[in-house]
C-alpha cells in the first residue's frame with residue numbers, strides 16, 4: 001500500500017481512538033458475552049498469548065479461523081483497548097507476510113521466521129521443539145525473573161529474554177536473530193507491559209501467569225480505560241530494542 005495512504009489511515013485511527021462507550025460513559029463491550037471457553041479439538045491457535053486470549057474470550061472467532069484484518073483490528077481494540085492505529089499496522093504487517101489473503105487462521109502465524117521467531121520467552125525454538133505452545137519450564141523461568149516476586153516488569157522480561165537469546169546461540173545451530181526478530185521481540189515486551197499492566201509498575205504476576213500460561217483474562221480483568229496507542233508503544237519498543 002502507498003505509504004502516504006498508510007500514514008493517513010494511522011493518523012485517522014489514532015485520532016478516532018477511544019474505547020467504545022455509550023452516552024453514559026459505560027463500556028459497550030458486554031463482558032458476559034466474553035467468558036473464557038477453552039479451545040476445542042478443531043479450534044486453532046497462534047504462538048501469540050494475546051491473540052489466543054482474545055479467541056478464548058470471543059473477541060476473535062473462537063475457532064481461530066477465517067479472521068479478516070477488520071476482525072483483528074477490532075478484536076485488539078474491543079478486547080484489549082489496543083488502538084486501531086496499532087491494530088492497523090500489525091494486521092497489515094501480518095497479512096502481508098502471507099501474501100495478503102482475505103482471511104487468516106491463527107495457526108498460520110506458526111510459520112517459522114514469518115512472524116514467529118526463535119528465542120521466545122515462553123516457547124521453544126523451532127529447531128529444538130514445539131515453538132507454538134507454551135513451555136511451562138520457560139514460563140516458570142520468566143515468572144522467576146521477577147525481581148520483587150510481585151510484578152513482572154520490562155527489566156525482568158529483558159533479563160529473561162537475554163538468557164533465552166544466549167541459550168539459542170549455544171544450542172540452536174539454525175538460530176536467526178536479525179533486525180526483524182529483535183524489533184518484534186522488543187515490541188512484544190513493550191505492548192505486553194502497556195496492555196496488561198503499566199510501564200512504570202509492571203504486570204502483576206497473577207495477571208502475567210493467567211495470560212501467558214492459560215491464555216485467559218484473570219477474573220474481573222478489564223482493559224485500561226486509556227487506549228494504548230502507537231505513540232505509546234514505539235518509544236518503549238525502541239528502549240527495549242537497545243537492551244536486547
Ligand code: HEM
Nearest residue numbers: 047048050090094109115116117120121122123188192195
Ligand atoms: C495483529 C496482532 C498480533 C499478531 C499478528 C501477533 C503475533 C504474534 C506471534 C506470531 C508471536 C510469536 C513470536 C514468537 O515466536 O515468540 C507473538 C508473540 C507474542 N505476542 Fe503477539 N501478536 C499480535 C498482537 C499482540 C498484542 C496486542 C500483544 C500484547 C498485548 C502481544 C503479545 C505477544 C507476546 C508477549 C509475545 C511473546 C511470547 C513469547 O515470547 O513467548 N501480541 N505474537
